[in-house]
Amino acid sequence: MTIAVTGATGQLGRLVLDELLTNHEPAALVAVVRDAGKAGELRARGVQVRVADYSDPASLEVALTGVDRLLLISGSEVGSRVAQHANVINAAKAAGVNFIAYTSVLAADTTDLILAPEHKATEELIRASGLENTILRNGWYTENYVQTVATARQTGAVVAAAGDGRVASAARADxxxxxxxxxSSAGHEGRVYELSGDYAWDFKELATALTEIAGREVVYQPVTAAELVEVLTSAGLDQGTAGFLAALDSDTQAGLLATVTGDLSGLIGRPTTPLLQALRSAAAAAS
Structure with a gap:
C-alpha cells in the first residue's frame, strides 16, 4: 500500500509523515511537494518525493500515479482553494487512487465560520468523485497563537475581539x-470526523497560559471587531487581513470554535495536548 500526503513540507504535512514513518516503510510513502528543495530531509529518510502544484493538473496526475491512499491537505490560498482541490481530486481519480482523506473544518456544512465555504465545496467534490473517502474536519490549531506569545512578551496583553468565546484547540501534532x-487503518471510509481539543478554553485562560510562558503578567483586553481592525492596521497589517482576523475573532465570540466532540482523542487513543503544553512547545520551536 502506497500512501501520499500533499503539502508534505508544510507544518501539518510534515507531522503526518513523521507519524506514518513510525509504522510504514519510507519507500511506501509519497511526499507531494511544490518545492523539492524543501524536501531534502524527507528524501534522506527514504520517502518518495514528487513535485506537483495544486494549480497544475498534469503534474498532480503524475505525482499520484501508483498511490493507493491520499491525504489532501487543504491549500493556503484562500479564494482559490476549490479549483485547486478539484485539480487534486480529479488527478487522484485519473491516477487510480482508491481512497482520499481531506482536512476540512469543523461543521463545514452547517457553520457560519468565515473559512467554511471552500471546505464545504471541496467535501461535495470529493463525494461526487466516487472515491472512497474520509473527511477530517479539523478544529483550531493551538499553534495559531504563537504570534500571540511573542506579542504578550512585549506588551503584557492579549488584545482580541473574541469576547467570552471559547476555543477547543488542539496541537497540530494531534x-x-x-x-x-x-x-493507515480500515473502517474509516465514509466517515466524517469532527476533530477538536478535549477542552474549550477562553481568552482569560489563554492569558493565564501566556503568563506562565512569558514570565510576566499577561491580561486579556477584549475589544470590538472595529477596534481590533484599527489596532492591527496601526501595527502595519493591511485592511483586508485585519478585517479577516477580526472576523475570525467574531466567529470565536459566536462559539464557532468551541465544539468539543471527543472524536480527536478517540482516534489517537490519548487526550489532546493541553493549551499550555502545546503553546510552550510551539513558542520554543519558533524562537
Missing part, C-alpha cells in the same frame, strides 16, 4: 496523528 490513523 491532528496529524489522527490523519495518520485514518490513512
Amino acid at each position: 491532528y496529524a496523528a489522527a490523519a495518520a490513523v485514518v490513512l
Whole structure:
C-alpha cells in the first residue's frame, strides 16, 4: 500500500509523515511537494518525493500515479482553494487512487465560520468523485497563537475581539496523528470526523497560559471587531487581513470554535495536548 500526503513540507504535512514513518516503510510513502528543495530531509529518510502544484493538473496526475491512499491537505490560498482541490481530486481519480482523506473544518456544512465555504465545496467534490473517502474536519490549531506569545512578551496583553468565546484547540501534532490513523487503518471510509481539543478554553485562560510562558503578567483586553481592525492596521497589517482576523475573532465570540466532540482523542487513543503544553512547545520551536 502506497500512501501520499500533499503539502508534505508544510507544518501539518510534515507531522503526518513523521507519524506514518513510525509504522510504514519510507519507500511506501509519497511526499507531494511544490518545492523539492524543501524536501531534502524527507528524501534522506527514504520517502518518495514528487513535485506537483495544486494549480497544475498534469503534474498532480503524475505525482499520484501508483498511490493507493491520499491525504489532501487543504491549500493556503484562500479564494482559490476549490479549483485547486478539484485539480487534486480529479488527478487522484485519473491516477487510480482508491481512497482520499481531506482536512476540512469543523461543521463545514452547517457553520457560519468565515473559512467554511471552500471546505464545504471541496467535501461535495470529493463525494461526487466516487472515491472512497474520509473527511477530517479539523478544529483550531493551538499553534495559531504563537504570534500571540511573542506579542504578550512585549506588551503584557492579549488584545482580541473574541469576547467570552471559547476555543477547543488542539496541537497540530494531534491532528496529524489522527490523519495518520485514518490513512493507515480500515473502517474509516465514509466517515466524517469532527476533530477538536478535549477542552474549550477562553481568552482569560489563554492569558493565564501566556503568563506562565512569558514570565510576566499577561491580561486579556477584549475589544470590538472595529477596534481590533484599527489596532492591527496601526501595527502595519493591511485592511483586508485585519478585517479577516477580526472576523475570525467574531466567529470565536459566536462559539464557532468551541465544539468539543471527543472524536480527536478517540482516534489517537490519548487526550489532546493541553493549551499550555502545546503553546510552550510551539513558542520554543519558533524562537
